[in-house]
Amino acid sequence: TLYLWNDQLVDKNQIKIDIEDRGYQFGDGVYEVVKVYNGALFTAKEHLTRLGQSMQKIGMETPFDLSNLHRLLEELVEKNGLQDGMIYLQVTRGTHARQHWFPPADTPVVVTGYTKEMPRPASLMEKGVKAHITDDIRWLRCDIKSLNLLGNVLAKQEATKHDAFEAVLHRDGTVTEGSSSNLYMVKNDVIYTHPATNLILNGITRQVLLAVCRKAGLTVVEKPFTLDELRLADECFLTSTTSEVMPIVQIDNDLVSSGEVGPITRKCQSLFTSLIEQSCLV
Ligand code: PMP
Numbered sequence: 001t002l003y004l005w006n007d008q009l010v011d012k013n014q015i016k017i018d019i020e021d022r023g024y025q026f027g028d029g030v031y032e033v034v035k036v037y038n039g040a041l042f043t044a045k046e047h048l049t050r051l052g053q054s055m056q057k058i059g060m061e062t063p064f065d066l067s068n069l070h071r072l073l074e075e076l077v078e079k080n081g082l083q084d085g086m087i088y089l090q091v092t093r094g095t096h097a098r099q100h101w102f103p104p105a106d107t108p109v110v111v112t113g114y115t116k117e118m119p120r121p122a123s124l125m126e127k128g129v130k131a132h133i134t135d136d137i138r139w140l141r142c143d144i145k146s147l148n149l150l151g152n153v154l155a156k157q158e159a160t161k162h163d164a165f166e167a168v169l170h171r172d173g174t175v176t177e178g179s180s181s182n183l184y185m186v187k188n189d190v191i192y193t194h195p196a197t198n199l200i201l202n203g204i205t206r207q208v209l210l211a212v213c214r215k216a217g218l219t220v221v222e223k224p225f226t227l228d229e230l231r232l233a234d235e236c237f238l239t240s241t242t243s244e245v246m247p248i249v250q251i252d253n254d255l256v257s258s259g260e261v262g263p264i265t266r267k268c269q270s271l272f273t274s275l276i277e278q279s280c281l282v
Contacts, residue, residue, distance in 0.1 A: 002079050004089070004113035007068065009076055021110055022103070023092030027148035029110075030054035031090035033241045034073065036115070037280035039083050044070060046204045047241075051091065054145045059102065060093055062109050073113065082115045086242060089113040090147060121243060125269060128249030128261050129165035131238075133227060134158045136169035136176050136199075143198050155179040166238055168251060171199065174224045178238050181246070182206040185225055186235035186264045195222040205239040205272075212271045218264065235262030245269045 002009040022028035032047045048066045055064065073087055092110045096103030138151030155167040156179040167179040177183050177200040184193045191213065196202035210220050230236065236248040236256045245268045247261040276282055 001115070002076060004072055004076055004111065006108070006111050007072065009072065009079060015112065017110070017112070018095040020098055021092055021095050023090065023110065023147055025098055026093075026100075027146065027150075028058075029090055029092030029147045030058065030060075030145050031088070031147055032145065034087045034089065035118075035241050036077055036082050036085050036087065037120075037276050038282045039077065040280040041074060041077065041087070042276060042280055043204050043208060044073065046207065050145060050202075050204065051089070055091060057141070057144045058093075058146070060091070060109060062105070062107075064091075064109065069111070076113065076115060080115045082117065084119055085115055085117040087113060087115050092147070118242065121246070124165070125244060125246060126261075128247035130163065130250040131166045131168045131178070131236075131248045132159040132162040132164035132252055133168045133170065136171045138169075140198055142176070142200055143196070143202060145201055152179040162252070164252075165246070166243075166248070168227075168230070170227055173226050173228070175227060175230055176200050176224075178240070181238040181240035181243055183248075184237050184239070185230050185233035186237075186262060187229070187233055189264065190219045190221055191264060191268075192221050192223060192225045192229075194224050203239055203241075205241055205244065208275060209239055209245065209268060209272055212275055213268060216267070216271055218267065233257065235265050237265045237268065245272045 003012050003015060005015045032051045034044050034047045035042045048070055052066050090112055094107040094109050096107055134155050155169055159167040166181055169176045175183055176194055182203040184191055194200050213220050234257050238246050238248060247265045249256050249259050
């Protein structure tokens with residue numbers, strides 16, 4: 001199994017990460033997760049574009065060749081013989097004696113990546129999952145896919161403690177997103193989700209699903225909804241690269257509607273699966 005280290009594919013024991021890597025000391029970096037179906041990268045361009053945007057938003061303006069990175073990831077998947085799984089990829093602001101302000105502009109960024117086998121979560125997608133409501137205590141730049149994930153980690157741990165698959169995060173009663181996913185509710189055949197502001201990460205799954213839903217004639221409204229509205233929803237689901245379109249059938253002690261996966265959620269699942277099948281020739 002090979003790993004990506006800067007611009008090379010190497011064995012794990014060849015990788016050296018300095019104790020003063022800013023990713024390690026400050027969480028000063030950004031990351032992406034890309035899915036692989038049938039040996040092919042899914043929506044890789046979109047993920048790499050977002051990586052570039054995240055870097056730019058945190059002032060990492062070191063010259064960086066995203067198309068070369070794309071080629072390296074394809075080579076990594078091929079050499080590792082990965083069929084169904086994911087690529088984790090991160091870029092940190094590099095290594096420098098610890099100081100909060102940025103190191104000199106010519107400090108090289110540190111890129112690492114690896115692949116992991118991971119089947120599609122078929123049985124959870126079939127029966128749906130439970131979610132747990134908790135405060136969104138994160139910072140105000142959730143649009144950046146930052147390595148700083150403490151707010152997300154604490155929320156997911158709360159959810160896990162409550163036997164839930166995901167957290168429903170809210171700010172003063174307004175639902176934002178999940179700890180590692182975007183959230184949606186369906187009411188009277190309309191799909192609602194938080195707009196892509198600084199308060200959420202604009203998921204790639206979210207972007208491609210919303211586009212394909214609109215093309216299929218479903219009504220999508222990008223408008224925040226409240227916990228009270230969520231409690232009266234007909235359907236609820238989440239999306240992420242690894243969870244795809246995941247029905248939420250229970251929120252804390254309450255079933256969502258009847259507790260069955262609803263027809264709009266099923267429709268979204270089948271639209272998304274068609275997209276995977278088309279682009280990865282599954
Ligand atoms: N929101 C947050 C906070 C996330 O961490 C993620 C992905 N891990 C998402 C949304 C979903 O994004 P994507 O569909 O690009 O995986």
